Amino acid sequence: MGEFQYERISRELRQDIVGGLYRPGDRIPSEDELARRYGVSRMTARSAVSELVHEGVVYRMQGKGAFVAQSKIIRDVNSLAGFFQDMRERGLDPGSKVLRVETRRASQRELEQLGLSGAAEESVREVERIRFVSGEAVGYQRLVVPLHRVPEIASLDFRRQSFYAHLKEVGLPLRHAWQRMEAVIDPQIAALLSSPSQVPFFFIERVSYAADDQPVELLSSYFRADRYSYEVRIG
């Protein structure tokens, strides 16, 4: 046989999804139901569903079932817009939850990334946030800002205020940036976002600069790759 049982089951489920029998948000048959229907053990039915989960076609919720995933949100890599502005421009409903705000010394690695290798004793403000769209956690971001660039940051309320909007108000808008994009699978981040542990994430590290070519922020982001795609213009 050229096809294993779990492959047949996941193939037929996939066809039912692209064919529109199960639409985004719909529950697919339970593992027990699939096991009965195909005459296999539950572990085999589970393998079939796992394959779809790994592909991002389906996500699971314990105690509730397995559901067809939503389609993707497109982000413009070239844009220096912040998360809120970007989502609103797309007619979506952004949300944010601050996990942690702290002032501390920069690590050696952060100094290098920010191109501040020479500066010893540099203090930075660090902000950890979870990003939501329509109530669903879609991303995690860690923002590191050198205190000497934005001294008033210590008194900023990140629960109420957009950092990018603030930079514009104080005349320090971002002018250009450098970023590195990876695609990773990270169960810890997944757990933080209550998303399936095997969903791939875009991991993006960005260093942004103001008009004076000096760095203003180091932003590390994880966004669910089953929810986002990225557009780039070149040249």
Add this chain to the structure above:
Amino acid sequence: MGEFQYERISRELRQDIVGGLYRPGDRIPSEDELARRYGVSRMTARSAVSELVHEGVVYRMQGKGAFVAQSKIIRDVNSLAGFFQDMRERGLDPGSKVLRVETRRASQRELEQLGLSGAAEESVREVERIRFVSGEAVGYQRLVVPLHRVPEIASLDFRRQSFYAHLKEVGLPLRHAWQRMEAVIDPQIAALLSSPSQVPFFFIERVSYAADDQPVELLSSYFRADRYSYEVRIG
């Protein structure tokens, strides 16, 4: 218990990998060995290894074992360089295998992507290739070129000649491009590249334009995300 057995096993393996006990290319202990060592069933040991495989930290080869993955190759998104040039500039050993070359009518979707919606009856040249680095298949690309832009393409030998180098030679170098990046898991592409079926891929669709702002190519690429990361300059 806050940690499952498979989580403990994969965590300890992960530590041994980042700690340098197992280095890229090394074989990690077999599933049977892990099962004995931790006193669990083989299925549980296998779950632990599977987690690392999903993370891209480890890859499996049937009959041989599970091995620590290599570190990533960085590509510059802003560069319009071709695959061969880009890899060579990084001191790597690129390779290519042509799967298929064909002249045919463009599909409706391709015409839209190329911005040629008005042009009926458009013929295109299609080239499918697998990309190698140091003998390992790392990517799959499908190139679609409108015949009217590069008429001589029908006689080009893609086994011997770089398309991008050819464009430069005939005075039609690429000037700018637009691309969309996704991260996907696709067992079919994985199979084509003989890579683990759950490895995430960057899926990149690019439309490139010459100096006259007319499209020259539509390039769809899949590159292994456990082998590549992407850099972008903005602004």
Add this chain to the structure above:
DNA sequence: AAGTGGTCTAGACCACAGA
């Protein structure tokens, strides 16, 4: 309480690689 996903067992047979 019933249904669902999450983990786990102790075996089994198969396919593939290598000595």
Add this chain to the structure above:
DNA sequence: CTGTGGTCTAGACCACTTG
């Protein structure tokens, strides 16, 4: 032939959600 990963079984118990 042995060791490895790949699949599969027929159960089990747990955690979580919903009625």
